[in-house]
């Protein structure tokens with residue numbers, strides 16, 4: 001299916017390309033729909049309720065992200081508003097800020113030869129500040145922690161917060177980016193069920209200059225947008 005905005009279409013191609021890049025035990029059979037602005041094109045004709053649902057949800061995600069950004073600043077001994085000032089234009093378009101709301105759909109594998117254990121979203125960390133992740137009860141998401149993969153078993157009513165690469169750089173490795181992947185569940189009933197998740201990738205405003213907060217001079221400051229483009233170019237060499 002051709003997706004209605006060029007942003008989402010490009011990203012889908014990128015996601016599919018990752019299939020070839022990262023691992024042989026990976027079949028990235030999933031669909032992603034990305035939104036970077038509430039003014040973007042919505043599939044109103046095919047899914048009239050989608051625009052309304054997203055328009056209600058995204059401001060709540062921004063609000064929750066701001067609360068977390070405040071907590072983060074407190075935890076690091078910074079002025080409470082430090083990170084908020086760097087994230088003022090979330091979901092106002094990717095030309096200003098790369099924050100993205102993504103709905104993900106992993107189709108049923110009932111009619112497929114893809115077996116339990118195969119990666120359906122390859123090992124990676126997200127690129128920005130942090131990601132709010134909501135998953136249904138199918139499972140399969142795993143986090144690499146302490147040298148092993150640990151199941152992020154779905155807990156109803158919870159939001160998973162994954163640290164992104166940029167926050168790792170910003171905090172000089174105090175908060176390490178969360179390495180994660182999604183595998184096809186062992187249980188046949190779950191393998192046969194479609195899985196859905198929602199991700200809210202939080203990024204600073206494009207022109208925010210980021211350098212390690214510990215004052216380390218080992219890295220030159222980089223704009224949030226340049227960092228994102230660098231990560232894209234490292235991941236998608238095609």
Ligand SMILES: O=C(O)CCC(=O)C(=O)O
Pocket residue numbers: 102104121126133135141180182197199
């Ligand atoms: O579907 C999930 O639970 C994770 C998706 C994800 O990690 C991503 O799209 O970056």
Ligand SMILES: [Fe+2]
Pocket residue numbers: 124125126180
């Ligand atoms: Fe991710």
